[in-house]
Amino acid sequence: MREHYETPGREAGARNNDNLQRENLLKTVHSPLHSDPWRPHRRTHLLVKGWLLRLRGCLSCVCGIEWYCYVALGISTATLSYAMDLSVTKLIRAHKWLYWNLDGNSLLQFLCWTLYPACLCAVASSFSDSICPFSTGSGIPEVRTMLSGVEMPHYSSLTNFFAKFLGLTCTLAAGSTVFLGKVGPFVHLSTMLAGYLSNMCSLISDNSQVKSGGEMLTAAAAVGVSSCFGAPVSGVLFSMEVMSSHFALNNYYPCFFTAACGALTFRLFSVWSGEEETLQAVFQTNFSTSLHFLPIEILLFIFLGLLCGVVSCCYLCCHRRILEFTKTNSLVIKMLTTEKGLYSGVVVFLLASVTFPNSAGRFMASEHTMKQLLTSLLDDTQWTSISHNASVQEPPELGLQWGSSESPSFLSLAVFLIMKPWMLLLSCTLPLPAGFFMPVFIYGAALGRLLVEVVHMSSTTNINPGSYVLAGAAAFSGAVTHTLSPALLTVELTGQFSHAVPVLIATLIANAVARRGNRLSFYDALSVSKRLPHLASLTLASPQLSMTPVGRVLGGKTFHLQRSAGSEEIRLAVNTGTQTQIPVVDSHGSSIFLGFILRSELLSRRAETAEERLEEVCHIHQDTVQISPHVTVQEADRILNITGAQTLFVTEAGRLVGLLTQQEMKRILEDLAKEI
Numbered sequence: 001m002r003e004h005y006e007t008p009g010r011e012a013g014a015r016n017n018d019n020l021q022r023e024n025l026l027k028t029v030h031s032p033l034h035s036d037p038w039r040p041h042r043r044t045h046l047l048v049k050g051w052l053l054r055l056r057g058c059l060s061c062v063c064g065i066e067w068y069c070y071v072a073l074g075i076s077t078a079t080l081s082y083a084m085d086l087s088v089t090k091l092i093r094a095h096k097w098l099y100w101n102l103d104g105n106s107l108l109q110f111l112c113w114t115l116y117p118a119c120l121c122a123v124a125s126s127f128s129d130s131i132c133p134f135s136t137g138s139g140i141p142e143v144r145t146m147l148s149g150v151e152m153p154h155y156s157s158l159t160n161f162f163a164k165f166l167g168l169t170c171t172l173a174a175g176s177t178v179f180l181g182k183v184g185p186f187v188h189l190s191t192m193l194a195g196y197l198s199n200m201c202s203l204i205s206d207n208s209q210v211k212s213g214g215e216m217l218t219a220a221a222a223v224g225v226s227s228c229f230g231a232p233v234s235g236v237l238f239s240m241e242v243m244s245s246h247f248a249l250n251n252y253y254p255c256f257f258t259a260a261c262g263a264l265t266f267r268l269f270s271v272w273s274g275e276e277e278t279l280q281a282v283f284q285t286n287f288s289t290s291l292h293f294l295p296i297e298i299l300l301f302i303f304l305g306l307l308c309g310v311v312s313c314c315y316l317c318c319h320r321r322i323l324e325f326t327k328t329n330s331l332v333i334k335m336l337t338t339e340k341g342l343y344s345g346v347v348v349f350l351l352a353s354v355t356f357p358n359s360a361g362r363f364m365a366s367e368h369t370m371k372q373l374l375t376s377l378l379d380d381t382q383w384t385s386i387s388h389n390a391s392v393q394e395p396p397e398l399g400l401q402w403g404s405s406e407s408p409s410f411l412s413l414a415v416f417l418i419m420k421p422w423m424l425l426l427s428c429t430l431p432l433p434a435g436f437f438m439p440v441f442i443y444g445a446a447l448g449r450l451l452v453e454v455v456h457m458s459s460t461t462n463i464n465p466g467s468y469v470l471a472g473a474a475a476f477s478g479a480v481t482h483t484l485s486p487a488l489l490t491v492e493l494t495g496q497f498s499h500a501v502p503v504l505i506a507t508l509i510a511n512a513v514a515r516r517g518n519r520l521s522f523y524d525a526l527s528v529s530k531r532l533p534h535l536a537s538l539t540l541a542s543p544q545l546s547m548t549p550v551g552r553v554l555g556g557k558t559f560h561l562q563r564s565a566g567s568e569e570i571r572l573a574v575n576t577g578t579q580t581q582i583p584v585v586d587s588h589g590s591s592i593f594l595g596f597i598l599r600s601e602l603l604s605r606r607a608e609t610a611e612e613r614l615e616e617v618c619h620i621h622q623d624t625v626q627i628s629p630h631v632t633v634q635e636a637d638r639i640l641n642i643t644g645a646q647t648l649f650v651t652e653a654g655r656l657v658g659l660l661t662q663q664e665m666k667r668i669l670e671d672l673a674k675e676i
Contacts, residue, residue: 052204069201069216070254074223074261077190081227081262082269084169084182091120091173092369106358114352117174121348124170124432126341131163136431139164139188140242141527145534146191147217147243149641150666161192168433176370177352178427179420181438187224187243194220215254218244222255223262230267230282231492232259237485242523246641281495283371287380287466293502297463304451304468305475305506308444309513312479315421315440316519322425323529332429340431347430351423363415365402370438374473376402377445378494380466382456383409410457413450417443436522441477441486448472467499471506478507479514482521518543528676533669535637542676550636550650551629553668554658562587563594563620574602581647584620585656593649593656595622626651627660633668636660 095116102108128135134142134154142155154160168185171178198216221243226235236255240247270276293301326332335343353359355366365373383402402409424439448468455463474486487507491500514521520528520540527537539546560583561573573582580599586592597618625645627636629652640648640662648660 065204066201066216066254067257069197070219070258071261073190073194073197073216073220074227074258075265076193077220077223078227078262078265078269080165080189080193081186081266084165084172084186086273087169088172091169092175095173095175096367109358110353110356113177113356114349117177117352118345118349120170120174121178121430121432122341122345124167125344125430127170128163128167128432129340132157132160135160135163135167135433137433138184138435138523138526139433140184140523141530141532141534141537143188143191143217143221144243144523144527144537145532147214147221148534148536148637149662150533150669151662155188156192156195158196161189164189164192164433168435171432171434174348176366176368176373177355178348178430178434179351179370179424179439180427180430181370181435181441183225183228183437184435185433186228186435187221190220190224190227191217215251218247218251219255219258222259226259227262227266229489229493230263231489232256232263234485234489234492235259235263237488238483241483241485242481246638281493283375283378283493285378285380285466285494285496287464287496287498293464293467293499298502298505300451300455300463300468301471301502301506302509304448304471305509306513307451308447308472308475308506309479309510311447312476312510312514313519315425316480316514316522316525318421318425319428319522320520320525320529322429323525326429327529336429336431344430344432347426351426354419354423360415360419363412364419365412365416370442373442374445377442377449377469378466380464382465383449383453410450410453413446413453417446417450420446437477437481440480440522441473444476445469445473447476464499466494466496467502470494470496470499471503474503475506475510479510480522482511482515482524484508484511528673531670531673531676533666533673535634535669538669538673538676539634542672545672545675546632546634548633548672549630550627550633550660551652551657553633553671554629554650554660555664555667558583558656558658560585560591560656561597570602574599579647579659579661581621583649583656583659591655593626593651593654595620595624596647596649597621624649628652629657633665633672637665637669640665 095112098116099109099112102112125136132154134157139155142152146152146155164185168182168189171180172182174180194216201216218239222232222235222239224235225238226232229235233256236252236259239255244251264279267276267279267282271279326336332343355361355364357367361367365376368376402412420439420443424436424443427434427439428436448471449465451472452463452465452468456465470490474490478484478486484504484507487500487504490503491497518540520537524537524540527534528541535545559573559576559579561569562585564587565573581596582599582602583596584594586594597620601618625639625643625647626649627639629650631639636648639645640660646661650657650660
């Protein structure tokens with residue numbers, strides 16, 4: 001019914017509009033597509049949607065949709081890992097084939113040995129920088145920051161995923177020349193994949209209360225490790241130690257489930273491809289059962305732990321110095337900003353020149369791949385005794401590949417241990433996707449091998465060299481990363497459960513030495529260097545930050561509403577405020593905190609508040625989490641992460657002082673990082 005104040009002209013215009021709408025409706029009804037031109041084949045879409053809804057109903061009868069996403073995450077991550085390994089193996093094999101076919105021409109062999117990895121790394125740097133600059137580096141410091149509650153969308157984008165995957169493939173194809181691994185970037189890849197699966201899970205799930213995002217990301221960190229080594233238990237322990245600031249018990253089972261799916265799929269690919277006959281450890285060893293470690297050997301394992309701890313402290317100190325140098329030297333800054341591809345090519349060319357097999361490379365087993373290096377070090381025979389009996393015509397063992405008539409294995413180990421640290425430190429400056437766990441793992445294995453060879457030369461006691469290689473690998477990598485999961489990783493990698501106790505002892509002692517004095521771990525140093533808002537790393541770099549009160553670093557004045565707010569004040573709050581929970585006080589004069597109202601309620605009831613006051617229209621929620629302004633930043637961050645609250649209300653004597661959200665906490669941590 002029209003109102004009495006409508007004019008005749010307005011009535012005629014409305015009649016014309018009605019006629020136009022009726023004509024458009026008739027055209028739409030008689031259209032053969034029965035829908036707008038932007039969504040054709042609507043009947044097919046509805047049919048497919050109906051079948052998908054039935055499928056969802058059938059799947060939901062067995063278990064929740066999120067568990068199927070966990071299975072998909074494990075299988076897809078393992079598939080990516082195997083595909084990457086297969087591609088890298090073919091590229092390395094092509095490099096070796098070309099190198100050996102140039103035998104007899106030293107110049108061409110040198111150019112082949114140096115230019116092949118240099119070009120691959122230059123392509124990896126240029127491609128990563130042009131597609132997504134955030135894809136370089138390890139990725140673990142960024143993932144740790146995201147798991148602490150900080151949103152970093154640039155590090156989770158689809159372009160970052162493809163750039164990191166292709167860049168990491170090129171980096172690994174450069175071989176042991178650059179001496180880099182894949183664990184860190186692959187954990188980052190798995191978390192990006194988990195983010196997309198989590199979004200899909202929330203879209204297709206009919207339960208609006210499903211909250212699998214945080215659990216999915218935590219499980220992704222575990223499956224990233226298990227898909228690289230086929231080690232699910234150590235993958236979960238790694239996720240607990242390195243990735244999570246706190247580990248909720250409800251993440252425990254999903255992490256193990258996803259890691260087991262990833263590890264099983266990864267090992268099944270090896271069986272299906274014909275590489276192995278059955279499921280077994282990645283570096284399956286067959287240590288002699290007659291060489292059990294003696295009780296007196298515990299002292300040697302303790303000494304090895306101390307040695308690895310001291311060497312790790314020296315390495316971490318040099319790593320922090322090289323990070324500071326790349327941030328302060330003007331020439332390096334310019335090249336890392338504008339000429340990343342050129343910088344990577346020059347550095348890798350230098351490293352490849354040093355490892356050329358016809359020069360210094362013959363003293364470092366430079367022709368071995370990363371996997372061959374670790375496999376040869378795990379040999380359970382004494383290299384010195386084999387070298388002394390080399391006149392006997394027997395098939396050469398892996399240990400003999402470290403030595404020759406010109407350079408005994410003992411000398412090759414010593415040169416390897418002297419040269420690789422500075423080469424690895426130089427590789428850490430490369431702006432490309434790369435991991436750093438496997439290099440330090442192999443370096444620790446070489447330390448253990450050198451110790452056991454020295455002991456064997458000075459004593460006639462028969463000891464198992466492989467056990468010291470395992471202990472050295474776990475102790476040094478654990479000391480560098482400040483974790484204990486490498487001790488379990490060595491057991492899962494090799495299947496040697498009989499040596500778990502001495503390996504754990506060496507790892508514990510190495511960690512005790514490396515952690516003394518609140519020293520930064522490898523990943524903590526990267527977080528501080530990149531100024532990431534990760535509180536655990538910042539407090540290690542500057543312990544006084546943990547004592548900073550929240551009230552000293554809060555932002556400006558907080559916008560709030562009084563209980564008797566009118567329509568004008570409510571409209572101002574809706575148009576200018578951004579927080580989802582708007583605090584309500586008794587009055588602007590007293591600022592006594594009463595609770596909060598949801599911004600969504602104000603938007604839905606804006607018309608009702610035209611004549612009525614706030615307390616008469618909207619419900620004031622009183623189930624709030626309140627903290628004192630004297631609470632430290634570290635305590636406030638822990639409360640945010642554990643409770644999962646969107647907003648912490650800072651009050652003193654019942655009066656509202658300010659708000660603390662995840663975005664505000666991110667700003668606070670970024671400001672604190674600039675002070676270090």
